[in-house]
Amino acid sequence: MSRPSKRVGRPRADEPGLSRERILAAALALVDEHGLAALTMRRLAERLGADPMSLYHHLPNKAAIVSGLVRAVFAEMRLPEPGAGEWPEQVRAWAGAYRDLAVAHPNLVLQIVTDAAAASEAAVLIGEPLHAALEAAGLPPAAVSHAAGLVVDFVHGYVLAEAGGETDDDSLIDLLDRYPPDRFPVQRRAHAAARAQPGAAFAAGLDIVIAGVRALAAAE
Amino acid sequence: MSRPSKRVGRPRADEPGLSRERILAAALALVDEHGLAALTMRRLAERLGADPMSLYHHLPNKAAIVSGLVRAVFAEMRLPEPGAGEWPEQVRAWAGAYRDLAVAHPNLVLQIVTDAAAASEAAVLIGEPLHAALEAAGLPPAAVSHAAGLVVDFVHGYVLAEAGGETDDDSLIDLLDRYPPDRFPVQRRAHAAARAQPGAAFAAGLDIVIAGVRALAAAE
């Protein structure tokens, strides 16, 4: 009943042969469907109807495949129209677009946030609209850099938690309920109230950042 | 010249026998010294002068070792004195202590930020002083939750970038210099200015958050 060997995908008579693009596309599909742990040279090759070793002819090693994936995903990011709306709207649009990118590939979030070489190269490519918005807010240059870092780091932390699951208010309340009711009173109040507005945390965090930037710019 | 087998560490005549604590302590030392990739059941056992399989008598599997490590590191966190100083100082102290924890174990940062089960349990245990400070700022309960999330996510994003390296202003400027000089003008201005204040990004990010919290609380 079991197939004798590889060629499982959809070989077609006119099999196009391997290429960097075809390999990366198959790798992205594999990771999106089954997680990063499922990305294996052997499994990837099987999907492509090829020998595992053939992949090494197009990419030097597995690490190159993973950073190729990160780069490809960053290239997908739809940058917000520059200069559309006031600067707070621009910041919200940029952060939302970056978050969408992570949400579209939850199994790759960790690499997106982590792969320093690929990610900081990408950060430059996508970062200009964010910096421009913060400059338009009236911040001096060094503060633009710091505020942009805050936005990026917040989005990173947020999407990591989001992709990891377990971090919504309900599950935090479940955790709190495992302790005596007099412990952690402030956290109980806070999360009980926040639970009434599910999904508001991202926008609320950005609102605080924007209010802080406004205050800092006004103080200049 | 090569030793015949295991017993490499420091077996001593009165070898104490394995235990969960001894295993986790050895695992933490291994990760701190050589990175998470070096944490291998076989290598860990060798350090302990035991057979790899013996470890399974004290911990169910490797994943349990890693989350045990994360929990142990969180338990090390020195929480700031509650009620010491004004609320902005309390927020800064809390964020600084959390960051210190990550800096002390850079090879474990990814797990600290990622291991949802272990980390969100720990978040509850360490989170009360942060929430109390934000409540003292005058925020309503739901906003306390959102502001705390902002602080935590910012620290997560920041320490990840810090542990990953490559993200200081100098290396960003190097990246920018690989493009024509008319590209990314705002980022060039921003990072050139920020470079003059190395290491200021963490405190500057927190300052923006604190200013935003103050503005939000005043608007209540």
Added chain:
DNA sequence: ACCTGAACACCGTTCAAGT
């Protein structure tokens, strides 16, 4: 030029056997 197979040096973990 591009692809392949066998082989190497690793993994985590199961299971039956030792003391």
Added chain:
DNA sequence: ACCTGAACACCGTTCAAGT
């Protein structure tokens, strides 16, 4: 009760050989 050894089903990658 606690520890062990052999074995299983995997890994990424090197290298010599095929077409």
